[in-house]
Amino acid sequence: MDRLTIARPDDWHLHLRDGARLASVVAASAARFARAVVMPNLRPPVTTVADALAYRERILAARPVSSSFEPLMTLYLTETTSAAEIERVAATPELVAVKLYPAGATTNSEAGVTGLDPLAPVFEAMAAHAIPLLVHGESTDPSDDVFDREARFIAGPLTRLRARHPQLRIVLEHITTDDAVTWVREAGPNTAATITAHHLLLNRNAMFRGGIRPDYYCLPILKRERHRLALVEAATSGSAKFFLGTDSAPHPVSAKYSVCGCAGIYTAHAALELYAEVFDEAGALDRLEGFASHHGPDFYGLARNVKTITLVRDPWEVPDTLAFGDELLVPLRAGERVTWRIETPL
Numbered sequence: 001m002d003r004l005t006i007a008r009p010d011d012w013h014l015h016l017r018d019g020a021r022l023a024s025v026v027a028a029s030a031a032r033f034a035r036a037v038v039m040p041n042l043r044p045p046v047t048t049v050a051d052a053l054a055y056r057e058r059i060l061a062a063r064p065v066s067s068s069f070e071p072l073m074t075l076y077l078t079e080t081t082s083a084a085e086i087e088r089v090a091a092t093p094e095l096v097a098v099k100l101y102p103a104g105a106t107t108n109s110e111a112g113v114t115g116l117d118p119l120a121p122v123f124e125a126m127a128a129h130a131i132p133l134l135v136h137g138e139s140t141d142p143s144d145d146v147f148d149r150e151a152r153f154i155a156g157p158l159t160r161l162r163a164r165h166p167q168l169r170i171v172l173e174h175i176t177t178d179d180a181v182t183w184v185r186e187a188g189p190n191t192a193a194t195i196t197a198h199h200l201l202l203n204r205n206a207m208f209r210g211g212i213r214p215d216y217y218c219l220p221i222l223k224r225e226r227h228r229l230a231l232v233e234a235a236t237s238g239s240a241k242f243f244l245g246t247d248s249a250p251h252p253v254s255a256k257y258s259v260c261g262c263a264g265i266y267t268a269h270a271a272l273e274l275y276a277e278v279f280d281e282a283g284a285l286d287r288l289e290g291f292a293s294h295h296g297p298d299f300y301g302l303a304r305n306v307k308t309i310t311l312v313r314d315p316w317e318v319p320d321t322l323a324f325g326d327e328l329l330v331p332l333r334a335g336e337r338v339t340w341r342i343e344t345p346l
């Protein structure tokens with residue numbers, strides 16, 4: 001198959017940043033996705049409904065004029081988030097979810113939470129209103145091996161949370177391991193997961209090919225090949241529990257190529273095309289639409305998109321760098337080819 005038309009997809013996990021950086025990256029997502037769940041890990045984080053609505057206005061102002069791209073906003077959960085704030089989320093359709101960052105687990109997670117038990121009233125309010133909890137699922141004990149942190153978080157805090165709040169809708173974000181795939185499959189209908197294009201395409205060797213490669217450093221960190229294969233199997237299986245979330249996470253070259261380079265891979269410039277490569281390689285292009293366009297809205301209780309998008313097999317070369325505010329970023333596949341192209345950017 002050299003041409004594929006599917007219902008327009010949505011990105012259920014996206015970092016748009018803010019200001020001039022937001023203006024640089026939003027068009028790439030808007031050209032591919034009808035909607036995106038926008039992560040709240042700005043500096044300072046988006047911790048109130050009022051902050052989220054103001055951020056949404058900045059995104060709407062930054063998107064291309066002809067675009068109907070719709071940002072779906074999220075609230076950053078802290079130890080002081082109140083059940084009253086959750087009631088405000090429930091009353092505000094522009095907000096669709098609450099994001100849980102274990103404190104210190106990833107970029108701008110310092111204001112996140114250290115223990116889940118004190119937040120029980122917040123989780124109860126979320127469950128009552130069917131507001132999904134989006135989870136960065138990694139343990140934060142510095143003595144935990146970085147490659148084991150997802151499995152540790154799942155086996156400990158997440159399994160306890162799942163058991164204590166069976167009605168709470170949980171999306172385990174950017175899953176990277178066979179352990180996560182198995183856990184999500186077994187966890188009942190209120191549990192789902194997003195999967196990134198980079199975790200489907202790459203294993204941890206990418207970080208060390210011929211030297212150390214900061215462009216492939218993200219969190220959760222890339223894992224062994226057997227985990228990548230488990231993710232491809234889950235994404236292409238047709239299971240409604242798995243859906244598209246790019247975790248496109250732009251950082252300027254100065255922050256990536258540094259003595260302490262930060263975590264995040266930018267994929268928004270070719271996001272759907274990269275997923276198409278994965279599904280094509282797996283002989284499962286007929287299942288891309290479910291993963292990219294159906295399972296996400298179904299889990300969130302939103303309507304599926306009516307418009308379509310067409311992918312064509314027509315290789316193109318990704319630029320070495322892209323503008324990012326007044327700096328540059330290095331996109332995934334920089335200087336290399338992507339096999340699929342979007343035929344009709346809207």
Ligand SMILES: NC(=O)N[C@@H](CC(=O)O)C(=O)O
Binds near residue numbers: 106264
């Ligand atoms: N994925 C990443 O490596 N980085 C994300 C944060 C996150 O999603 O954990 C970022 O905001 O840069």
Ligand SMILES: [Zn+2]
Binds near residue numbers: 174219
């Ligand atoms: Zn994360």
Ligand SMILES: [Zn+2]
Binds near residue numbers: 013014247249
């Ligand atoms: Zn993310």
